[in-house]
Amino acid sequence: MSEALDILLQASFWAATLRIATPLILGTLGELICERAGVLNLGIEGIMTVGAMSGWLFVHLGADLWTGLALAALVGMTFGLLHGLFTVPLGLSQHVTGIGITLLASSIAYFTYRVLLPDVATPPRIEPFEPWTFMAAVPWIGPVLAEQTAPTYLALALVPATAWLLSATPLGLALRAAGENPAAVEAQGLDVYGLRIGALMAGSALMAMGGAFLTMSAFNAFFFEMVAGRGWICIALVVFASWRPGKALLGALLFGAFDAYQVRLQQAVGAEVPYQLFLMLPYLLSIAALVVMARRASYPQALMRPFVKGER
Helix, strand or coil: CHHHHHHCCCHHHHHHHHHHHHHHHHHHHHHHHHHHCCCCCCCHHHHHHHHHHHHHHHHHCCCCHHHHHHHHHHHHHHHHHHHHHHHCCCCCCHHHHHHHHHHHHHHHHHHHHHHHCCCCCCCCCCCCCCECCCCCCCCCCHHHHCCCEHHHHHHHHHHHHHHHHHHHCHHHHHHHHHHHCHHHHHHCCCCHHHHHHHHHHHHHHHHHHHHHHHHHHHCCCCCCCCCCCHHHHHHHHHHHCCCCHHHHHHHHHHHHHHHHHHHHHHHHHHHHCCHHHHHHHHHHHHHHHHHHHHCCCCCCCCCCCCCCCCCC
């Protein structure tokens, strides 16, 4: 019992929590922006996968890390645009289109890898982002932040930036209105289609950056299935957060803590308990938290509802 409690007092545990949460923060913010505009983006799993592959590939081919991250975001925007063209002006099923985007993006990522590296048994390594240690001397949180890389700081900064954008800017208010009452937005002379497609592109860029974090910061190579369901977790975290960026950060950190805890608890307990139980733990706890929070969630009223111009 004491070993289980000691884990919570270790700086390495909280550093791992923040590192695990980083791609979830980016992915959840991306999904939240899409859904705030009224479009469910089930393509997130594939977009994170293609973002992970493309960011790593661009750096492997000679780009610097920040350029690789930006290009991964651009690739994500492309898939967001594709999703938007099908679901917004054409009004096709957001569920079916999103799953199609996931399959397409994942397949393109794996196909590109196999075509460019046909005879490679071990994925080539790149030099990932190095930790920023300038805050190491700060009491309490210094040892935690000293192990984090630049994309983690960027993800943390994007949380208040997204909250400010959605709540205190004309663009954010228009985007939220597009997810609540698109007819009223059109009556104000604004383009609902443009707002929704723009939100999908911006959100998909963040999703791809979340995937790129895995290959450019958490690891230094691309592996098949490395996203490992994080996209689906992000969709659940949006509901957990009630479509609010601040609570999205809390949810991502909560899941990251569950995941980091199960790894260390598994090492402390050893072989006395089947390891599969520990692997289930973060998902079971996340489901329990989601059930509690989702009952009070207030979702965008026009979410998943196609909008037709001129229709009342």
